[in-house]
Amino acid sequence: MGDPYQIRIPPSVWARMSAWDLPAEVRRFMDGQLRDRLAADPVAHLVPCVAPWGQHLNLFSFTAPPECDQPSVRHMFMFHVVYGADESSLEIVECGYQRKVILSP
Amino acid sequence: MSSIAYTLAQRRLLAVEEVVEQWQLDHAEATLAHAADDLVAEVVNLADTMERLHDRHQGGLQPDTPPQQVAAAHLVVHLLTRTLSLFPRVRALVRHVRGRGYVVPGIDALDRAEAKLSQYGQALGRLWMVPDERRVQTAMQELEQGQYHVL
Numbered sequence: 001m002g003d004p005y006q007i008r009i010p011p012s013v014w015a016r017m018s019a020w021d022l023p024a025e026v027r028r029f030m031d032g033q034l035r036d037r038l039a040a041d042p043v044a045h046l047v048p049c050v051a052p053w054g055q056h057l058n059l060f061s062f063t064a065p066p067e068c069d070q071p072s073v074r075h076m077f078m079f080h081v082v083y084g085a086d087e088s089s090l091e092i093v094e095c096g097y098q099r100k101v102i103l104s105p
Numbered sequence: 106m107s108s109i110a111y112t113l114a115q116r117r118l119l120a121v122e123e124v125v126e127q128w129q130l131d132h133a134e135a136t137l138a139h140a141a142d143d144l145v146a147e148v149v150n151l152a153d154t155m156e157r158l159h160d161r162h163q164g165g166l167q168p169d170t171p172p173q174q175v176a177a178a179h180l181v182v183h184l185l186t187r188t189l190s191l192f193p194r195v196r197a198l199v200r201h202v203r204g205r206g207y208v209v210p211g212i213d214a215l216d217r218a219e220a221k222l223s224q225y226g227q228a229l230g231r232l233w234m235v236p237d238e239r240r241v242q243t244a245m246q247e248l249e250q251g252q253y254h255v256l
Binding site (some may be wrong): 006007008009010011012013014031034035039047048049050051052053054055057059060061063074076078080082084091092093094096097098100102 | 173180187226236
């Protein structure tokens, strides 16, 4: 494995991520997933997908583990990524977040 | 759901798209009312195929959903979008045929199918956090202009 990729987030995506108002531990987990997992080995973690209009993108999705917040709350993340033209960066072109409350049986 | 279901849906969509394209190029063919009738029925049938794909994903994203299933849901929204793009084209062809005095039944079914698929596409897009075209275009423009944060 070579040097990690640089993760680039354009202002419009950055603003949406900032508005999620994540608990600090969840935010740390999310940043770690992007910086340490995705950037280190995108081939292993990106899944090719097709956008509704036909553009080919790559998706990186994950859920924060229960210990990051209350056990009944799940934080789910979705990032759509393209490789940078410099072949050493990953550009996040879309982001998504859902918070789900898991009801006990 | 097996990958065969997705492959078959894509091939059916491609076949109908090709026929619609051919019709739009060849106006002589478009004067045959029964051909227009068949085309309307095919598009409504295609909508039924897409509805079955939708039903498999209507539960939405779950905490343990594997990424490959997320990609499959994206594919379904893409197929729904392409299927929806057929409806205005088929209506234009039907108007052409009706202009020649022929009756083309099944338009109500076409309208109902379009409304249903439109609703499905929007719902699945929200449930599976499918990308939004304008937001992606904005992001890519910003990146092209060198505007970005480095994580």
